Amino acid sequence: MLSLGVCGMTYAQNASVSGQITDAQTGETLIGVNVLELNSQLGTSTDENGRYNLSVPAGTLLLRITYIGHLKEEFELQLGP
Numbered sequence: 001m002l003s004l005g006v007c008g009m010t011y012a013q014n015a016s017v018s019g020q021i022t023d024a025q026t027g028e029t030l031i032g033v034n035v036l037e038l039n040s041q042l043g044t045s046t047d048e049n050g051r052y053n054l055s056v057p058a059g060t061l062l063l064r065i066t067y068i069g070h071l072k073e074e075f076e077l078q079l080g081p
Contacts, residue, residue: 013080014055014056014057014058015058015059017053017054017061017079018051018053020050021046022050029046029050032046033065033067034065034067035054035064036066037061037062038064038074039059039060039061039062040056042056058079059078059079059080060076060077063076
């Protein structure tokens, strides 16, 4: 299981989603976790500190988090109008 930290900000019609992903059992930061916003098909991967930053259109977001050896997880977020 993954642990997901999320922070969201909106600027006009765009939103920025950022956070850090760690292993829920060990607390270890995870490098190379895929973060995909399903509505826009925009995505990124976590860096060497487990952090990611993704710019997407504001609104309802559906984030899919995938990492080898872990279950896929999805989260719905509402950012902006």
